[in-house]
Amino acid sequence: MPEPTNTPTRSIIVCGSGLAASLTALSLARGLDETCGIIQVRGAAVPQEDVLYGNATDPASYNFLRRLGLDEPTLLLKSAASFSYGCHFRKWLSSHSWLQCHHAPFKTISGIPLFHHVTRASAALQPLLVSAQAALAGRFAHPPSDPGNALSQAEYGYQTDPCELTRLVDAQLANTHVRRLDADIRSIEAEGSRLTAIQLDTGETVTASLFIDASGPSRRAINSVGGRFNAERTIGAAKTTRATDQLGPPCREIETNALGWTSKAFLQNGEHVLHVGPADTAENPDAHFTVELGHLTNAWVGNCVAIGHAASVVEPLTPAPMIMLQRDIERLLELIPVLDDMTVEQKEFNRRFREDTAHITMFHDALLSGSDAPASSYWRDALSKPHNEKLERKITQFTNRGILTRYDLEPFNDEDWTIAHMGMGRVPSQYDRQVDRISKDETERNLTHMSETIKQLIPKMPPHHIYVAKLKQYLEKKNHV
Amino acid sequence: MTAAALSNKFKSLGLEITLVESDQIGTVGVGEATLPHIRFFNQALGIDEPTFMKSTEATFKLGIEFCDWGQRGDHYIHPFGDYGLPLDDLDFHQFWLKLQKAGQARRLSDYSYPIVAAENGRFQIPGDDPNKIGSNFGYAYQFDSSLYARFLRSYSEDKGVRRLEGRVVDVDLDSESGDVNSVKLEDGSRVTADLFVDCSGFRGVLIEQALETGYDDWSQWLPCNRAIAVPCESRGELLPFTRATARTAGWQWRIPLQHRTGNGHVYWNEFISDDEAAHQLMSSLEGPALAEPKQLFFKTGRRKKFWNRNVVSIGLSAGFLEPLESTSIHLIQEGITSLIELFPSQTINPLDIAEYNDRMALNFERVRDFLLLHYVATQRDDSEMWRYFQAMELPASLQEKIAAWSSRGYVLKYEFGVFLPPSWIAVMLGQNLLPTDHDPRIDKYPLADVKRRLDEIDQETRRAVEATPTQAEFLRRYGAASASAPILANGM
Numbered sequence: 018m019p020e021p022t023n024t025p026t027r028s029i030i031v032c033g034s035g036l037a038a039s040l041t042a043l044s045l046a047r048g049l050d051e052t053c054g055i056i057q058v059r060g061a062a063v064p065q066e067d068v069l070y071g072n073a074t075d076p077a078s079y080n081f082l083r084r085l086g087l088d089e090p091t092l093l094l095k096s097a098a099s100f101s102y103g104c105h106f107r108k109w110l111s112s113h114s115w116l117q118c119h120h121a122p123f124k125t126i127s128g129i130p131l132f133h134h135v136t137r138a139s140a141a142l143q144p145l146l147v148s149a150q151a152a153l154a155g156r157f158a159h160p161p162s163d164p165g166n167a168l169s170q171a172e173y174g175y176q177t178d179p180c181e182l183t184r185l186v187d188a189q190l191a192n193t194h195v196r197r198l199d200a201d202i203r204s205i206e207a208e209g210s211r212l213t214a215i216q217l218d219t220g221e222t223v224t225a226s227l228f229i230d231a232s233g234p235s236r237r238a239i240n241s242v243g244g245r246f247n248a249e250r251t252i253g254a255a256k257t258t259r260a261t262d263q264l265g266p267p268c269r270e271i272e273t274n275a276l277g278w279t280s281k282a283f284l285q286n287g288e289h290v291l292h293v294g295p296a297d298t299a300e301n302p303d304a305h306f307t308v309e310l311g312h313l314t315n316a317w318v319g320n321c322v323a324i325g326h327a328a329s330v331v332e333p334l335t336p337a338p339m340i341m342l343q344r345d346i347e348r349l350l351e352l353i354p355v356l357d358d359m360t361v362e363q364k365e366f367n368r369r370f371r372e373d374t375a376h377i378t379m380f381h382d383a384l385l386s387g388s389d390a391p392a393s394s395y396w397r398d399a400l401s402k403p404h405n406e407k408l409e410r411k412i413t414q415f416t417n418r419g420i421l422t423r424y425d426l427e428p429f430n431d432e433d434w435t436i437a438h439m440g441m442g443r444v445p446s447q448y449d450r451q452v453d454r455i456s457k458d459e460t461e462r463n464l465t466h467m468s469e470t471i472k473q474l475i476p477k478m479p480p481h482h483i484y485v486a487k488l489k490q491y492l493e494k495k496n497h498v
Numbered sequence: 499m500t501a502a503a504l505s506n507k508f509k510s511l512g513l514e515i516t517l518v519e520s521d522q523i524g525t526v527g528v529g530e531a532t533l534p535h536i537r538f539f540n541q542a543l544g545i546d547e548p549t550f551m552k553s554t555e556a557t558f559k560l561g562i563e564f565c566d567w568g569q570r571g572d573h574y575i576h577p578f579g580d581y582g583l584p585l586d587d588l589d590f591h592q593f594w595l596k597l598q599k600a601g602q603a604r605r606l607s608d609y610s611y612p613i614v615a616a617e618n619g620r621f622q623i624p625g626d627d628p629n630k631i632g633s634n635f636g637y638a639y640q641f642d643s644s645l646y647a648r649f650l651r652s653y654s655e656d657k658g659v660r661r662l663e664g665r666v667v668d669v670d671l672d673s674e675s676g677d678v679n680s681v682k683l684e685d686g687s688r689v690t691a692d693l694f695v696d697c698s699g700f701r702g703v704l705i706e707q708a709l710e711t712g713y714d715d716w717s718q719w720l721p722c723n724r725a726i727a728v729p730c731e732s733r734g735e736l737l738p739f740t741r742a743t744a745r746t747a748g749w750q751w752r753i754p755l756q757h758r759t760g761n762g763h764v765y766w767n768e769f770i771s772d773d774e775a776a777h778q779l780m781s782s783l784e785g786p787a788l789a790e791p792k793q794l795f796f797k798t799g800r801r802k803k804f805w806n807r808n809v810v811s812i813g814l815s816a817g818f819l820e821p822l823e824s825t826s827i828h829l830i831q832e833g834i835t836s837l838i839e840l841f842p843s844q845t846i847n848p849l850d851i852a853e854y855n856d857r858m859a860l861n862f863e864r865v866r867d868f869l870l871l872h873y874v875a876t877q878r879d880d881s882e883m884w885r886y887f888q889a890m891e892l893p894a895s896l897q898e899k900i901a902a903w904s905s906r907g908y909v910l911k912y913e914f915g916v917f918l919p920p921s922w923i924a925v926m927l928g929q930n931l932l933p934t935d936h937d938p939r940i941d942k943y944p945l946a947d948v949k950r951r952l953d954e955i956d957q958e959t960r961r962a963v964e965a966t967p968t969q970a971e972f973l974r975r976y977g978a979a980s981a982s983a984p985i986l987a988n989g990m
Contacts, residue, residue, distance in 0.1 A: 050942035084587070128542075355906045355935040365902055365910060413849055420839065422853060425913045447843050454510050 027053055030215060030223055031195075032202065032238050033231035034059035035067040036179045037325025039186040041231050041346055043085050046193035048350045055195045056223055058202060058215060064233030065306050066326055067179045068256040070342060071333025072282030072289050073101050073269050074174040076119050078336075081343045086189050090492045095188075096181040097286035099485055100267040101174045102152035104280075104335060106440060107272040110387020115440025116149035116268060117335065119172035120432045121160075126463050129451050132435050133419055134460050136448040142439045144468040147171050147475075149436075152268035156478035157485075167470050168478070174336060176269060176282045178289060198223070205241045210319030212242060226357060228321040229349070234308055234330060239316075239323040248309040250398045251296040252277070252332065255305040260287040264482035271334065277395040280333065285485065293332060295395040312378075316370045317363040322349055329374050334384055337377045340428050344373050373428060379408045380429045383437060412443065419445035499539070499827075500695050500812050502650040503834045505657035506543050508841070516689055517654060517661045518681065523699075530643050530753045530760050531559060531740040531824040533916065534578050534636035539831050543653065551978035553649045555756040556641035558738045558969055560616040562823065565743040567929050569877050574928030575739060576823070577612040579635030580920050582955045588939060591923050593948050595907050595936035602949055606927055609955050611635055611962055616739040620966040631955065632962040638824070640740060640753045640760075662689065666698070669708035677808040678704055693842060696811045700818065705801055705811040712802035713817075719870050719893065720798035721886070722748050722820050726776050727762040727792045731785030738969045742822055745778060746770065746881035749822065756973070756980045758788055764820050769882045796820075798866075804858040805851045810837055817862055822872060825865050828916055832861050857914075864915035867896040868922070875900065875929040900931070907933035 031042045034057075042057040049055070074082075082092065092098040103118035123131040135142050143149050148171035151157060160171045190197065200217035207213060214224045215238075230238035236246065265283025272279060277294030296307040312329035316322060324345045331337050348369050352362040382404060390396040404412065407424060414420040415438050421431045429437075452460065479487070501517045508515070540550060550556065561577040568574075582590035590609070597603035607613040612635040615621060625633035655661055664683035672679050680690040681704070696704040705711050717723065732754060741752040748765030763779040770778075776791055800817030804810065812833040819825055836857050840850040874892060878884040892900070902908045903926050909919040940948075973979040 048939045048942075052941070053938070350939065351937070352908070353938045355938060361902050361905045361908075364898065365908070369911065410849065410853070414853060417847060417849065418843065420850075420853065423914070426911060450511050450841070450843060451507060 028225040029053065029055050029227045029229060030225040031055065031057045031229040031231055032215070033057075033064075033229075033233060033325075033327070034061075035063045035231070035233055035325070036070055036183045036186070037067075037233070037327065037342055037345075038229075038231035039183050039190060040085070040342065041229055041324050041349070042195050042197075043186050043190050043193065044346045044350055045229075045353075046190065046195045047085060049353065051194045054225075055193075056225065057190070057195055057197045058217065058223065059197060059199050060201045060232070061199070063180065063183065064235070064326065066233050066254075066308050066330070067183070068291060069254060069308065069326065069330065069333055070179040070338045071336065072176050072178060072280070072284070072291070073104060073333070073336040074177060074339045075336040076172040076174050077343065078174055078339060081347075085186070087185055091185065092175060092177070093285075093485065093489055094492055096177065096185055097284040098175045098177045098181070099264055099284050100157050100481065101176045101269065101282075102148040102157070102171060102267050104269040104271055105152065105266075106384075107270060108389075109271070109384070109441070110273055111389045111442065113387075113440060113442050115143055115436065116146070116152050117433070117436055117440060118146055118148040118152060118268075119174060120146055120148055120436070121170045121172055122430075123432060123435070124170070126460075127451075127455055129449055130419075132439065132445075133449040133452050134464060135439075136419060136445045137452045138457070138460050138464055140461075140464050142436065144471065145464065146436070147471050148173070150471050150475050151478055152266055154475045154478075155266040155480055156475060157267040157481040158478045167467075167474050173267070176267075176284050176289075178284060178286075202237060205238060207241045207319075210242045212238060212319065212321050226320060227354060227359075230321055230323045230327045231325050233326045236313075236323060236327045239313065239318060239321050239327060242319045242321050244316075244318050244321070244323060245314045246309070246311055247314060248311040249402070250311075251307055251309050252395070253294050253296045253305075253307045255292045257290045257292075258287050259290065264485055267481045273391065273396075275391045275393055277393070277399075278334075283481075291333065293395075295393065295398075297394065312374045313370075315363075315367045316345070317359075317366045319363075320354075320357075320359060322366065324349065328370065329377075331377060331381060334381055335429075337381060337428070341373060341377055344428065345370070348373075369426075372424075372426060375405075375407070376424065376427045376429070379405070379411070380433070380437070382408055383412065383434075384441070387441070412438070416443050416445060418447040419449060499650055499830055500697055500834050500837075501654040501659050502543055502657070503539070503838060504695075504841075505654045505659045507838050509657045515654075515659045516691065517651070517659050518664060518666060518683065518689060519651075519661065520663060520665045522665065530755070531562070531640045531751075531821070532638040533824055533828045534638045535828055535831055535916070536638055537636075539834075545653070548976055548978040550649065551639065551641070551973070551976075552980050554639075554641035554645040555758075555980050555982070556639045556978070557736060557754055557756055557973070558621045559638040559640050559740060559824075560612040560621065560635070560738045561740075561924075563616075563739050563741045564872070564925075564928060565741060567742075567744045567872055567876055567878075569930065570880070572928075572930070574924065575607060575610075575613045575616055576921060576924040576928065577607075577610050577616070577635065578637055579610065579612045581606055581923065582609040582952070583629070583631065583634065585943075585951060588937065589907075589919075591927070592907055592937040592940045593943070593952060595933060596940045596943075596945070597948055597952060598932075599936070600945055602945070603952070604956055606923075609952065609959060611959050612637075614959050614963045615966055616737065618963055618966075619735045619737050619968050619970075620963060621738045621969040621972050622966045630962070631958050632966070637738075640755055642755055642757075642760075643827075662687075666703050669704060671708060675807070676709075678708060692808065693846070694809045695837070696809050696815045697813045699814040700796060702801070702811060702815040704809045705806060705815050709806050709809055711806045711811075713797070714799045714802055715797055716799040716819075716866060717797060719866065719890070720820060720873075721768070721883075722764045722766045723795065723797060724767050724772065724775070725762050725764045725794040725796070725820075726772075726779050727760070727794065728779065728783070728790070729758045729760050729788045730783040731788060732757075732759045733784040735968075736970050736973075740824065744876075744878070747883045748775070750779060750782065751821065752784075757982045759784060764822070766883055800859070800862045803851075803855050804833065805854045808846055810854070812837070816858065819862065819865055819869055822869050823865070823917070823921075825869075825916065829858075829861060829865065832916075833858060860914060861916070863895070864912075864917065867893060867899065868917045868925075870896055871900070871922070871925055872929070875926055875931045877930060900926075904931060904933055906935050906937060908937070 668682035747770035
């Protein structure tokens with residue numbers, strides 16, 4: 018194994034041609050000066066598993082994409098992206114349906130968190146969530162900054178198509194110093210846990226001090242230095258697009274079926290439908306491909322860092338796959354090695370990667386429970402995983418008395434957890450006793466006032482399709498792009 | 499503090515709160531300096547700031563000055579706030595590191611409003627505009643903890659807390675559950691309750707003497723085990739910061755209040771006698787002593803369980819970490835906040851106990867690492883104590899933080915814990931732990947641009963500080979000046 022020398026990172030090779038690779042290459046190009054050479058080795062084919070980045074982003078994607086030159090007008094005008102207040106879970110493994118919406122921190126009443134009042138009044142949470150109600154009504158408007166307006170509590174992400182997003186990112190990449198090589202990898206050379214060179218089918222050999230494996234589930238580079246993937250289970254997936262006359266609501270819809278689950282996203286160019294089910298094609302004729310869910314033990318090995326599906330694959334039940342991809346890239350940028358010896362960066366990257374993976378998996382595991390799961394192999398596998406201690410504590414503390422147990426730097430916040438718990442019918446058996454300081458009548462008056470305010474606001478909001486159309490007209494008039 | 503907070507939260511819920519305390523038992527009185535979080539505690543109790551300050555002889559605190567820690571003759575202030583302003587979502591200190599490497603940077607402190615204001619004895623409440631340098635900081639207080647205790651006692655009694663004067667002489671445990679049933683006072687009376695909060699100090703009357711909970715001894719990392727405290731007359735300008743000066747076998751504090759200055763010497767008795775420690779303290783007072791020096795004995799560490807059975811330990815009964823970063827009162831506050839959130843309803847749930855213990859353990863551990871940093875990020879080897887720290891094997895959690903910082907100025911990320919990245923940066927750079935490199939993303943900014951931007955921040959900081967009144971002036975104007983304070987009376 019070659020001894021690391023103390024030289025700065027002056028060259029980076031990004032392997033892959035899909036969304037993860039392009040976003041990583043563009044982020045590196047934007048983040049680093051031109052003396053750091055960046056090569057993107059693009060294989061002939063974009064991994065079909067890219068559809069598993071899903072059709073939804075979370076509110077943090079606004080800043081993430083804007084920093085890369087992909088601001089909201091660009092997304093709306095140059096792709097079929099639309100807005101997303103969240104995801105509508107319909108009869109999810111039970112009789113429960115709810116809108117898993119993006120929401121600002123809940124307001125407190127008399128200094129006590131909202132859901133304790135809701136629990137005491139045996140009321141429903143959903144009518145109090147403006148983004149949930151707007152999404153269900155198919156309406157959208159940008160949240161105003163005026164805190165007196167109920168809509169200011171709404172947050173939003175986007176409904177996107179990963180392939181289209183890749184195209185947009187690639188267009189940006191053309192104007193950077195990234196050298197893009199359209200070639201397949203013939204072989205990878207490694208000494209111990211360090212990659213030394215990549216031979217391409219064009220005959221060229223490229224070398225770098227840091228290698229990024231963004232090749233998707235093939236993980237060719239990270240495998241060459243001993244990357245270990247912990248597979249949880251295998252799923253089959255298929256995606257179709259249906260043209261529609263009119264843009265649908267500002268939320269995805271997701272529901273269970275006998276084989277697995279189906280999600281519908283509503284973009285400007287139609288409905289994007291994703292079927293997820295068992296890997297066995299005999300049982301699941303829709304499956305276009307199969308993929309192992311799971312994650313690497315360490316996403317940074319030697320001088321190779323795995324990003325996106327090369328590092329972890331989660332089902333797009335929520336915006337988790339995009340959140341994880343963004344976090345992978347942000348973590349990488351914060352830890353671009355300063356020397357050939359990358360021990361410090363590797364350790365911190367892997368610590369945060371493991372935490373992020375565990376926290377995202379925990380949120381999904383919390384969603385995968387219910388009394389009415391179909392009796393199919395997919396659901397048997399999906400529901401067979403026992404909850405780990407951290408999740409068990411989260412659920413028990415919430416159902417016992419409405420305590421939200423928190424861990425460091427979780428991607429899903431208190432509001433996400435509260436909405437999911439209550440949406441799935443997890444109601445605290447006790448509420449915070451301090452709620453009793455105000456009368457039951459006052460609690461009910463407060464909650465009624467909140468829901469009535471939202472009820473009156475929603476009809477005044479434009480339907481999603483009209484809002485997007487008018488916004489685009491305005492942007493085009495302004496010659497934005 | 500616990501009785502006040504519980505009475506405020508649960509006063510109208512039929513919860514009966516009894517405060518058992520004895521005027522014969524003095525308070526330790528080392529926790530006179532606080533962290534900014536104390537303001538939220540007071541605000542939650544609805545306490546009026548000027549009234550509280552006047553009643554407790556309080557001054558404002560913008561940070562802590564550390565003298566002689568990196569090397570003899572060094573000094574720096576750990577401020578309550580960020581340095582400079584972030585640029586393009588990148589940390590300010592990374593730009594400073596680049597400029598410093600090129601030999602063109604001023605002191606990092608020059609880009610910090612709270613530091614420059616503190617050095618000039620000035621203070622004002624932070625402004626509302628987050629983009630202005632004079633808004634981007636926090637502040638705390640330095641106060642007389644005995645007066646604060648009296649202030650809160652009166653607050654609690656007004657809220658219906660029953661106060662019993664007396665010492666606990668015996669504890670009755672339930673023979674089956676092992677829970678505390680009642681405590682017996684000197685006069686023979688018994689006080690029963692469902693839940694007991696042990697705020698009895700180092701002795702841990704309930705948590706340790708009765709329940710034998712056990713203690714994690716952290717002396718191997720924080721070996722100072724004694725302190726001597728003495729107040730003295732104030733001299734000179736009323737400065738809005740606490741001072742901690744490193745000594746050969748410990749360190750000395752100076753806390754300026756309105757009516758006096760609190761002083762103390764924390765030391766490791768292995769390397770200095772009590773007499774010598776007292777001599778070092780008394781010979782360095784800025785004015786005549788106002789009382790006899792008080793000797794304190796302690797062992798750093800924490801209770802194995804902060805909440806055991808039906809007893810919750812808060813304050814010194816929960817653990818002790820030397821007051822180098824004013825964390826004593828903060829850890830009390832953390833305990834109270836968690837207790838309120840997890841307050842038992844009908845019965846005590848083991849899950850709540852586990853949750854409480856996990857939260858407090860994390861708090862203590864993260865504070866421990868930060869305190870230890872002061873002793874190990876140093877070039878001093880001029881005494882046995884400093885050589886001990888030079889040779890020490892650090893906890894892995896701290897080792898990783900120092901390694902990440904030393905190579906590239908990166909502060910390991912976490913969300914919970916009192917000391918966030920700006921605090922780590924202040925101490926590591928203040929004690930000459932200069933990273934060998936900086937974040938490579940900074941290299942896309944030309945040096946001249948970085949210098950221009952930092953010069954602007956420096957000038958903005960100076961202008962903001964020039965427009966800031968002195969602390970004495972502000973206290974008077976704010977209605978927080980105590981009538982007994984000679985410095986304020988003299989208009990200094």
